[in-house]
Amino acid sequence: MNQIQLSTAKKTEFIDITTKVERIVETSRVTNGLCVIFSPHTSAGLTINENADPSVRKDIINQLDKIAPRGANYVHLEGNADAHIKASLLGSSLNVIIKDNSLVLGTWQGIYFCEFDGPRQRKVYVNIIGDR
Amino acid sequence: MNQIQLSTAKKTEFIDITTKVERIVETSRVTNGLCVIFSPHTSAGLTINENADPSVRKDIINQLDKIAPRGANYVHLEGNADAHIKASLLGSSLNVIIKDNSLVLGTWQGIYFCEFDGPRQRKVYVNIIGDR
Amino acid sequence: MNQIQLSTAKKTEFIDITTKVERIVETSRVTNGLCVIFSPHTSAGLTINENADPSVRKDIINQLDKIAPRGANYVHLEGNADAHIKASLLGSSLNVIIKDNSLVLGTWQGIYFCEFDGPRQRKVYVNIIGDR
Numbered sequence: 001m002n003q004i005q006l007s008t009a010k011k012t013e014f015i016d017i018t019t020k021v022e023r024i025v026e027t028s029r030v031t032n033g034l035c036v037i038f039s040p041h042t043s044a045g046l047t048i049n050e051n052a053d054p055s056v057r058k059d060i061i062n063q064l065d066k067i068a069p070r071g072a073n074y075v076h077l078e079g080n081a082d083a084h085i086k087a088s089l090l091g092s093s094l095n096v097i098i099k100d101n102s103l104v105l106g107t108w109q110g111i112y113f114c115e116f117d118g119p120r121q122r123k124v125y126v127n128i129i130g131d132r
Numbered sequence: 133m134n135q136i137q138l139s140t141a142k143k144t145e146f147i148d149i150t151t152k153v154e155r156i157v158e159t160s161r162v163t164n165g166l167c168v169i170f171s172p173h174t175s176a177g178l179t180i181n182e183n184a185d186p187s188v189r190k191d192i193i194n195q196l197d198k199i200a201p202r203g204a205n206y207v208h209l210e211g212n213a214d215a216h217i218k219a220s221l222l223g224s225s226l227n228v229i230i231k232d233n234s235l236v237l238g239t240w241q242g243i244y245f246c247e248f249d250g251p252r253q254r255k256v257y258v259n260i261i262g263d264r
Numbered sequence: 265m266n267q268i269q270l271s272t273a274k275k276t277e278f279i280d281i282t283t284k285v286e287r288i289v290e291t292s293r294v295t296n297g298l299c300v301i302f303s304p305h306t307s308a309g310l311t312i313n314e315n316a317d318p319s320v321r322k323d324i325i326n327q328l329d330k331i332a333p334r335g336a337n338y339v340h341l342e343g344n345a346d347a348h349i350k351a352s353l354l355g356s357s358l359n360v361i362i363k364d365n366s367l368v369l370g371t372w373q374g375i376y377f378c379e380f381d382g383p384r385q386r387k388v389y390v391n392i393i394g395d396r
Contacts, residue, residue, distance in 0.1 A: 001164070001231050032265070034300055034393055036166055036227050040238030042182040047352045050306040055339035056348045062339070063332050063349045068195050075187035075194075084188045085195045088179045092241070093227040095300050095357040097391040099265050104389060106304030109356070125236060127229040129166055129261065129393065133296070133363050168298055168359050172370030174314040200327050207319035207326070216320045217327045220311045224373070225359040257368060259361040261298055261393065 297394015
């Protein structure tokens with residue numbers, strides 16, 4: 001199992017981890033298989049979405065804020081209930097297929113760590129399953 | 133493949149299945165690999181979120197009720213369309229990495245079966261992939 | 265890795281790909297393992313939900329339109345920001361367990377490709393992991 005360390009800078013932020021995950025796949029020498037990416041946090045998630053126009057990430061972040069507004073009337077008293085809800089909506093794990101020792105992603109797809117309660121020190125676990 | 137049997141008691145309820153999944157991993161004797169958890173139901177889902185303060189689960193449940201209200205003007209006539217929508221939003225499968233014959237979860241993470249149309253008899257499938 | 269080719273006909277449409285995925289599993293001759301289904305698109309997603317009453321899909325589509333309305337005031341200028349948001353909410357990959365060379369799905373579960381920005385030519389990748 002491999003780890004990616006991240007320092008997030010804002011309350012809400014999507015960080016592109018595609019290159020870091022790709023390097024872990026290369027180092028594994030696994031030719032064909034599965035790359036599992038996992039966030040061990042409950043106020044952050046993971047998603048795959050557009051890597052070209054950064055406005056797409058802004059729209060996802062803004063709309064998630066409408067779905068689960070910050071500072072709404074939540075029961076949880078730590079002030080970050082919205083972050084927990086957003087984490088469950090996006091999920092805490094991703095699957096990407098590995099072919100020829102490389103991630104199989106669409107042209108416009110990037111892998112994003114989704115901070116919803118930063119700034120914080122965060123980590124992402126990556127596991128590679130398959131044959132060398 | 134292993135099965136967990138559950139009896140849910142309410143219309144909407146998150147049930148912590150972490151210990152049951154952990155036991156399946158131990159019994160499998162798989163040292164390193166992947167644990168796949170799957171809900172075969174269309175009006176229930178799965179999520180990983182905070183295991184400490186139960187108010188987090190309440191906030192997730194309440195906010196999902198705002199996103200897909202019970203009794204709104206749905207086409208589906210069985211009265212549980214909200215449950216189907218919530219199931220798709222959270223998803224029906226989870227991945228957790230296995231290391232040293234144990235689930236790799238964050239300190240505050242628990243694995244939850246998310247009942248949206250109970251009370252019912254439910255089951256969860258667990259598959260362990262990896263080397264003993 | 266296997267590919268399913270799809271031609272979508274509408275802006276928003278859920279297409280049942282269960283039979284196509286099942287055929288790939290059969291051809292693989294893998295007895296027990298995992299079937300990973302992946303959408304390489306950023307304005308389409310994947311979900312598992314009810315295969316009987318088509319009104320359930322309509323309700324999911326309609327409610328996603330309320331969560332992320334078409335033509336709302338988005339930053340992304342291509343007019344399909346809602347599709348990107350919906351793709352992240354449902355996710356771009358699915359796991360289904362394989363047992364006895366067959367997908368393990370619940371009685372009412374079907375696997376759906378979720379077009380949010382059609383009509384388009386689309387594809388879905390399917391990877392089978394396990395022992396023959």
